[in-house]
Amino acid sequence: MTTDPLDTLLAEIRACRACSGVLAHEPRPFVAGSSTARLLIIGQAPGSKVHASGIGWNDDSGDRLRDWLGIDKAVFYDTSRVAQMPSGFCYPGKGDGGDLPPRPECAPRWHGRMLAGLPQVRLTLLVGMHAQKRYLPKGFAPNMTEAVRRWREAPAGLFPLPHPAWRSRMWMARNPWFEAEVLPELRARVAEVIFG
Numbered sequence: 001m002t003t004d005p006l007d008t009l010l011a012e013i014r015a016c017r018a019c020s021g022v023l024a025h026e027p028r029p030f031v032a033g034s035s036t037a038r039l040l041i042i043g044q045a046p047g048s049k050v051h052a053s054g055i056g057w058n059d060d061s062g063d064r065l066r067d068w069l070g071i072d073k074a075v076f077y078d079t080s081r082v083a084q085m086p087s088g089f090c091y092p093g094k095g096d097g098g099d100l101p102p103r104p105e106c107a108p109r110w111h112g113r114m115l116a117g118l119p120q121v122r123l124t125l126l127v128g129m130h131a132q133k134r135y136l137p138k139g140f141a142p143n144m145t146e147a148v149r150r151w152r153e154a155p156a157g158l159f160p161l162p163h164p165a166w167r168s169r170m171w172m173a174r175n176p177w178f179e180a181e182v183l184p185e186l187r188a189r190v191a192e193v194i195f196g
Helices: 006-015 047-054 060-069 106-116 131-137 144-149 169-176 176-193
Strands: 040-041 082-084 123-127 158-161
Touching: 006 106, 040 131, 040 176, 060 176, 123 131, 123 176, 131 144, 144 158, 144 176, 158 176, 169 176
Parallel strands: 040 082, 040 123, 123 158
Antiparallel strands: none
16 A cells, blocks of 8 residues: 655644744644645634644534535545645634634745645635635735635636635625625536546
8 A cells, every 4th residue: 555645744744843832732733635635725724623623624614614615524524535724734722803813834834845745636725814815916805805706816726715704604694796606606616626
C-alpha cells in the first residue's frame, strides 16, 4: 500500500506548535485532505467544537455549509474528495464579538505547501472574509457581501461564500439573491467536481 505524499505534510501541520504560549490553550491544528481531493474548503479557523473533537465543521455551521453544498457528511468527510484548510489551523480563542480572527502565522507557513500537495483540486471555496482577503485579487470587493455577490467574476476555480455561522441566516434574509442565484450554481459546481 502506497502512502499519500500529502500525509507527511499533514502530520507536520498537525504537530505544529508555532502558537504555543500565544494561545490560551494547547494548539491543536486542524487540516484534512488527500492528494486526490477535487474540492478544497478554505475557512477561517476551527471553533471550540472542532478544537475539542478534531473534526472540521463539526458544528451547526458545518451542517449549514453541507446544506449549501448539497452533500452529506459521508461525502464531506471523504478526504479523497474534499480537503479542508483553514486560514488559521488552530482554534484562536474567544474575543468580544465571538471567536478571535485566525492566527496570522498559519497561512504563510503552510498554505503554499498544502496547495502544492493538492494537484487535483478543481474548485476552492473561500468561506468567510479571511479566506477571501487572502485569495481574491486585491480590490476585488469592498466587503464579504460584495465578494459573494460578485462570485461570477472570481478567478477561475474560486468561489466566495459567507461564513455559515448562525448569523448567516439573518444575512441570507437580507440578501435573498444568495439562496436564489448562488446556491443552485454552487451545488451544481460541487456535484460536477465531486461526482463528475
